[in-house]
Amino acid sequence: MKIVAAVLAVLLVLIGADSLFTVRQDQTALLLQFGRIVRTSYAPGLHFKLPFVQQVVKFDNRILTLDAQPERYFTAEKKSVNVDFYVKWQIANPTLYYQATAGNELQATSRLSPIVKDALRFEFNARPLDELISGGRKGITEQVREQANAAAGRTLGIRVVDVRIKRIDLPDTVSESVFNRMRAERMNLANALRSSGQEEATKIRADADRQAQVLLAQADSQATVIRGQGDAKAATIYAQAYGQDPQFFAFYRSLEAYRRSFGQGHGVLLLKPGSEFLRYFDGGGKK
Secondary structure, eight states: HHHHHHHHHHHHHHHHHHHHHEEEEEEEEEEEEEEEEEEEOOOSEEEOOOOOTTEEEEOOOOOOEEEOOOOOOOOOSEEEEEEEEEEEEEEOOOOHHHHHHHHHHHHHHHHHHHHHHHHHHHHHHHHHHHHHHHHOHHHHHHHHHHHHHHEEEHTTEEEEEEEEEEEEOOOOHHHHHHHHHHHHHHHHHHHHHHHHHHHHHHHHHHHHHHHHHHHHHHHHHHHHHHHHHHHHHHHHHHHHHHHHHHHHHHHHHHHHHHHHHHHOOOOOOOOOTTOOGGGGSSSOOOO
16 A cells, blocks of 8 residues: 555656646747647746646747858859858747747757848849948848848748848958059049149149249339439439539549549550540640
8 A cells, every 4th residue: 555655646746747837037838739739828937737748848038149150142243252140039939930940949040041141142142342341231231131030930930130240251352352443543543633733733833933924024124113213313413413513524424434444454545645535644634
């Protein structure tokens, strides 16, 4: 009797243990009976099931991460780029998820990865390399998330929360081509700036030369006027002086002529003794 009682006690414990299960806050659960889903909605807490007949399958209800291996894609110009990305996803339909993956997370990610890669391939094939380099990632990730979310939700019961591109690497040949093109563009810009600067410098020099010529012409004109005024004033002074004492003025002019003629000290003049030039050397100006 004691053995039977012990066996019954053990069976009751096993039945009780197999009749209870708990669902955590971060989990969702399915109830299976002979492999068929009989219930899909469970709130967090303690729940009951038929022992040995029904089984419970639990899934992580949190947002999960798929960190994929870098993949090579081609742009609209058929240039290859290496893309490293990751995906944030969550189970949205536990029933469909279980039917598609048997609740295996590894199998789920292996089926989700090609869906995302196909969407990325479509977006990269439709865009030129310039757009990818200059910051077109946001538009790409939004389109990829929408496409992948629709396909994964329909076939896997998965909601794609986000798709992010970590980096886009160019092959060495493409990098060199991009660098050469950027260098050529900068050289063209530099040449255009130099040409514009030279043209502006030519205009400035031409304007400066024109202004210099105008200033020189004005200065020559003013100098001519001033010289003319000075000559006129000198002539007036000479005329006034000559009118006051014609003999003294004639003597002064003769002295100036002597100074200009004999001032060097080595000049020689051949004149007749009765020349008018030597009148003040013979008789004080009397013939």
